[in-house]
Amino acid sequence: MAENVAVKEPAVKEPYVMTGVVCPYCGVTCDDLEVRVENGKITEVKNACVLGKDTFLHHLEGLSTPRLYGKPATVDECIDAASEILAKAKYPLIYGLDSTELGAQRKSIELAELIGANIDHTSSVCHAPSYQAVMTVGIPTCTSGETKNRADLVIFWGCNPAEAHPRHATRYSVTVKGMFTPKGKKDRMVIQVDVRPTPTTRIADAFIQMKPNSDYEVISALRALVKGHELQQAEVGGIPVDELKALVEKMKSAKFGIVYWGMGLTQTRGKYMNLVALLKLAQDLNQFTKFSCAAMRGHGNVVGMAQVLTWQTGFPFHVNMSRGYPRFNPGEFSVVDMLARKEVDAALVIAGDAIGNFPGSLAEHLKSIPLIAIDPKESDTTRVADIVIPSAQGAIAAGGMAYRMDHIPLMFKKVVDSPYPSDREILERIIAKIKAIKSRGNGAPAPVGKG
Amino acid sequence: MPDTQFILITGRSTKQGKSVHLGKEAQEYRDEVSTLQMNLKDIEALGLQDGVQARVKSNYGSIVVTLKKTDIPQGIVFIPYGELSNALIGPDTQATGMPDSKGITVEVERHG
Numbered sequence: 001m002a003e004n005v006a007v008k009e010p011a012v013k014e015p016y017v018m019t020g021v022v023c024p025y026c027g028v029t030c031d032d033l034e035v036r037v038e039n040g041k042i043t044e045v046k047n048a049c050v051l052g053k054d055t056f057l058h059h060l061e062g063l064s065t066p067r068l069y070g071k072p073a074t075v076d077e078c079i080d081a082a083s084e085i086l087a088k089a090k091y092p093l094i095y096g097l098d099s100t101e102l103g104a105q106r107k108s109i110e111l112a113e114l115i116g117a118n119i120d121h122t123s124s125v126c127h128a129p130s131y132q133a134v135m136t137v138g139i140p141t142c143t144s145g146e147t148k149n150r151a152d153l154v155i156f157w158g159c160n161p162a163e164a165h166p167r168h169a170t171r172y173s174v175t176v177k178g179m180f181t182p183k184g185k186k187d188r189m190v191i192q193v194d195v196r197p198t199p200t201t202r203i204a205d206a207f208i209q210m211k212p213n214s215d216y217e218v219i220s221a222l223r224a225l226v227k228g229h230e231l232q233q234a235e236v237g238g239i240p241v242d243e244l245k246a247l248v249e250k251m252k253s254a255k256f257g258i259v260y261w262g263m264g265l266t267q268t269r270g271k272y273m274n275l276v277a278l279l280k281l282a283q284d285l286n287q288f289t290k291f292s293c294a295a296m297r298g299h300g301n302v303v304g305m306a307q308v309l310t311w312q313t314g315f316p317f318h319v320n321m322s323r324g325y326p327r328f329n330p331g332e333f334s335v336v337d338m339l340a341r342k343e344v345d346a347a348l349v350i351a352g353d354a355i356g357n358f359p360g361s362l363a364e365h366l367k368s369i370p371l372i373a374i375d376p377k378e379s380d381t382t383r384v385a386d387i388v389i390p391s392a393q394g395a396i397a398a399g400g401m402a403y404r405m406d407h408i409p410l411m412f413k414k415v416v417d418s419p420y421p422s423d424r425e426i427l428e429r430i431i432a433k434i435k436a437i438k439s440r441g442n443g444a445p446a447p448v449g450k451g
Numbered sequence: 452m453p454d455t456q457f458i459l460i461t462g463r464s465t466k467q468g469k470s471v472h473l474g475k476e477a478q479e480y481r482d483e484v485s486t487l488q489m490n491l492k493d494i495e496a497l498g499l500q501d502g503v504q505a506r507v508k509s510n511y512g513s514i515v516v517t518l519k520k521t522d523i524p525q526g527i528v529f530i531p532y533g534e535l536s537n538a539l540i541g542p543d544t545q546a547t548g549m550p551d552s553k554g555i556t557v558e559v560e561r562h563g
């Protein structure tokens with residue numbers, strides 16, 4: 001069993017170096033890492049940023065252990081207990097899923113259909129409003145490679161890539177030399193729009209500071225100016241109108257412009273309406289030049305879950321399977337709202353830290369219901385979960401597909417061995433066990449949905 | 452807005468992203484997610500000093516942080532997100548699914 005394997009000597013003792021390793025930390029999903037492994041431990045990482053480097057170098061720190069109601073248990077016992085809980089639950093929740101690979105994401109949807117669960121993922125509290133806006137008005141977008149090769153105007157709006165996506169600037173958007181941007185930074189104008197200066201301000205040519213919660217107003221003012229209207233006000237959202245006019249001129253005169261946005265737009269007043277305005281602004285600008293926009297995504301495969309969920313159910317998040325077919329509704333089936341209304345009666349959190357990232361009051365409900373956590377590392381969720389199932393960390397100890405922030409698929413490599421099964425294997429075993437429970441051992445097919 | 456009220460922004464920082472790999476129990480991580488960035492003029496206006504502890508209150512909760520002076524504009528405070536900062540965030544999403552994690556009003560006051 002897995003626990004016995006845990007103390008086994010690593011299979012490969014000779015040091016080895018893997019190249020072309022794909023990093024799972026942020027949505028830039030760099031695919032050029034070189035990782036050296038000695039005795040089952042990663043000892044050197046080349047080409048990664050400080051965040052990616054530490055993801056690999058500290059892969060053995062803070063690991064979780066299999067536990068059943070606070071007591072040490074085997075992985076098998078934990079999987080059996082988790083299956084019993086999920087099979088019995090009337091309105092279960094499956095959540096997390098963005099720090100793993102596509103195969104596990106597919107299995108999570110299969111499980112949701114089997115038990116009639118609500119399924120949502122960490123995009124729910126980061127870029128869900130962005131997708132809601134894309135569903136509303138569409139998006140003119142491009143790959144990161146197009147930005148590298150073509151963009152002579154790059155705007156970072158409400159995002160801080162210098163801290164959250166450290167290699168975005170050198171790989172795609174600021175200093176990198178491209179086909180039509182051969183001089184790199186000299187061929188690009190970089191503008192940051194934010195409520196506060198950040199380390200990104202240092203890599204930008206200009207910083208436009210606005211008042212918090214005024215993005216919708218500012219973008220609407222820009223749209224009016226793009227359409228040739230005059231504004232009566234002297235300033236909008238704390239920005240002088242002359243400064244907005246100068247920005248509009250830069251946008252219209254660029255050969256290829258792109259706006260990258262972050263949580264400064266999705267988590268503030270206006271939510272998806274901020275993005276509706278921004279996407280419409282980019283569309284308006286295509287009357288004058290080529291203009292794109294793209295979300296700065298937070299995890300290595302955060303796009304993957306939305307991709308898989310969309311292709312399998314038609315919706316990118318907030319999906320409810322309780323009737324045996326998928327239904328979608330923000331506010332109703334979104335994880336934060338369901339927990340706030342104390343609706344779900346059991347939760348499976350996998351490859352994400354719900355307790356660590358949700359509004360504090362929601363933790364109380366999660367702690368009051370049967371809570372299952374599948375995570376390679378201890379987190380705020382594993383600390384309070386009834387059942388903790390350790391897994392092999394995706395992109396380090398488990399391979400699989402991932403989608404980069406610009407929706408380009410890449411292959412996570414398995415760099416080291418883990419004594420624990422992958423997220424995908426754990427979900428497969430839970431699915432098999434629940435099917436057995438539902439058929440009551442008589443081999444009858446499992447009922448659809450809640451049955 | 453009263454002088455003790457500020458607009459709170461929660462978000463990522465490099466230190467938070469780096470130290471999380473040491474584990475969420477690691478001191479380095481705990482220190483980073485309990486540090487509130489504030490303009491020195493605001494810190495002094497409250498009669499406090501750089502590096503001291505302060506209490507931050509919202510409509511939903513209250514936490515104790517260590518103040519750190521930065522070039523953040525006056526009237527705005529920033530904290531790297533984590534379980535601590537989330538105590539200040541309310542569950543209302545206005546039916547969008549997204550709570551107000553940035554741009555909320557908080558009170559900052561002396562602790563102890």
